[in-house]
Amino acid sequence: MKKDVMSKxxxxxxDHTLSDLLCEYLSAQGCDVSQAFDGEAGLQLATSESFDVILLDVMLPVLDGFEVLKKLRATHLTPVIMLTAKGDDFDRIFGLELGADDYLPKPFNHRELLARIHAIGRRIDYVKQASQQTQLMNINHVTLNESARRVSVDGHELTLTGTEFAVLYQLMSHVGKVVSKDTLSQHVLGRRLAPFDRSIDVHVSNLRKKIAKYNDCNCIQTIRGSGYVFLDQ
Amino acid sequence: MKKDVMSKxxxxxxDHTLSDLLCEYLSAQGCDVSQAFDGEAGLQLATSESFDVILLDVMLPVLDGFEVLKKLRATHLTPVIMLTAKGDDFDRIFGLELGADDYLPKPFNHRELLARIHAIGRRIDYVKQASQQTQLMNINHVTLNESARRVSVDGHELTLTGTEFAVLYQLMSHVGKVVSKDTLSQHVLGRRLAPFDRSIDVHVSNLRKKIAKYNDCNCIQTIRGSGYVFLDQ
DNA sequence: AAGCAATGTAAAGGCTGTGTAAAGATCTGC
DNA sequence: GCAGATCTTTACACAGCCTTTACATTGCTT
Incomplete structure (x- = not known):
């Protein structure tokens, strides 16, 4: 929901001047920006780290933008917004058909760029959200009914608070996957995890206690330094 | 990939003339197009059926495009591409910030519109695909599950510390390539490698010991003076 | 072969993340 | 405005594990 902040x-x-300018603006808007100044270096970075969005100029030394895009798409699905001085249709269409997500002709308004970055991030969040929706889950002795907001363990109904339910729902809808405390905090409490904020720990602790009353399956495991995971089996 | 055909x-x-023209073109390209000629009718249709993408003009009778978008977004996450005669920045930014996925100023090339429709469809497919498949690496007897943060050797589950997992992940995601200690230090420990810092060596040592317990494949090799490399087979 | 630098690895602090009880703050329904 | 429920903060105990240290070993250079 508040993924708006901190796009990587x-x-x-x-163009170093333009690059630095953009970098400064986007950083001020809460993005974490890495820079590359030619196609090869860019491709190298793009394939070795993972980014939320790549902003790719078309006219580049060593390897031009289209080449970078083509090579990147051979292995990676990272969203790409292409930037170009050339404003003609053909270029734009070519870029989009090669697999770019968006295309912005120079000169552009910085705020429009940010808005387009957000648009892509938002769409990805929506789809992820939609694809994880399930009504009734029954995993490892625990049954969770999303729409009725009810949870039972081996048939014994639990009385959970809203937050406990939300935590359990997040964990169960990602069975077997580690969910970070920050993710939990954002989805459950609606805020970034601040240093020394122990709320999530406490909710998990209470949740475990309530579940353990009827079955000590230890379904909620701690992954030190990473988060929590709901175990299947 | 095959979503190209049959976008709904x-x-x-x-503008009936433009609408019919577009409709004809898009249909010829294999899309299934419904038409609405004012904002209210459009919103009605948009909320009662499900579409892959909505093409929304800004200047509309009864309810303008921004209003339609705002009301639609209250309940639906359908992708929206806004179309407008007004080419100014503010309009575009406003639309994008309201929740539009893309913004195309008139007059536009039909093929560009199609390319942008496809770009959105493609992105959605990617995300769906990515969010339902677990990232599994299986190289040289070692299986690493990224999202669950689990590793097994010939089927035997390993208990790794967070740092050991991170080191192994870095090495395995660059199979066959030498990863320098400095790179490892920066990605895994978040700091430059300082002289006399032996942490990485120790973690690699511990990692090797844990892997060797189940298979002595010596998959992590030392390249003296350069770093470490994870060997395939 | 000697010497040096890079690496392997066991062991020992010491720091950090986590579990949990309890107190304090905030919300909610009446 | 009150009472009860819920959430957050605080505090302390504890375990895990990261780093350091020290010494052994390896491999390259001359």
């Missing part, structure tokens, strides 16, 4: 971006642009 | 579209546009 890669800016591939050979 | 809703075109909300009051």
């Amino acid at each position: 971006l890669l800016l591939i642009e050979d | 579209l809703l075109l909300i546009e009051d």
Whole structure:
């Protein structure tokens, strides 16, 4: 929901002045921006780290933007917004058909760029959210009914608070996957996890206690330094 | 990939001539297009059926495009591409910040519109695909599950510390390539490698010991003076 | 072969993340 | 405005594990 902040971006642009300017603006808007100044360096970075969005200039030394995009798409699905001085249709269409997500002709308004970055992030969040929706889950002795907001353990109904339910729902809808405390905090409490904030720990502790009353399956495991995971089996 | 054909579209546009023209073109390209000629009718259709993408003109009778978008977003997450005669920045930014996925100023090339429709469809497919498949690496007897943070050797589950997992992940995601200690230190420990810092060596040592317990494949090799490499087979 | 630098690895603090009880703050329904 | 429920903060105990240290070993250079 508040993913707006902290997009991890890669800016591939050979004009140092423009690159620094953009970098400064986007950083001020809460993005984490990495820079590359030619196609090869950009591709190298793009394939070795993972970014939320890549901003890719078309006119680049060493390897041009289209080449970078083509090679990147051979292995990676990272969203790409192409930037270009050339404003003609053909270029735009070519970029989009090669697999770019968006295309922004220079000169552009910085705020429009940010808005387009957000648009892509938002769409991805929506789809992820939609694809994880399930009504009734029954995993490892625990049954969770999403729409009725009810949970039972081996048939024994639990009395959970809203937050406890939300935590359990997050964990159960990602069975077997580690869910970070930050993710939990954002989805359950609606805020980033602040240092020394122990709320999530306490909710998990209470949740475990309530579940353990009827079955000591230890279904909620701690992954030190990473988060919590709901175990299947 | 094969989503190219048969996108289900809703075109909300009051100019009948343009609407029919677009409709004809998009249909010829294999899209299933519904038409609405004012904002209210469009919103009605948009909320009662489900579309892959909605093409929304800004200047509309009864309810303008922004209003339609705002009301639609209250309940639906359908992708929206806004179309407008007004080319100014503010309009575009406003639309994007309201929740539009893309923004295309008139007059536009039909092929560009199609390319942008496809770009959105493609992104959605990618995300769906990515969010339902667990990232599994299986190299040289070692299986690593990224999202669950679990590792097994010939089927035997390993108990790794967070740092050991991170080191192994770095090495395995660059199979066959030498990863320098400095790179490892930066990605795994979050700091440059300082002189006399032996942490990485120790973690690699512990990792090897744990893996060797189940299979002495010596998959992690030392490249003296350069770093470490995870060997395939 | 000697010497040096890079690496392997066991062991020992010491720091950090986590569990949990209890107190304090905030919300909610009446 | 009150009472009860719920959430957050605080505090302390504890375990895990990261780093350091020290010494052994390896491999390259001359």
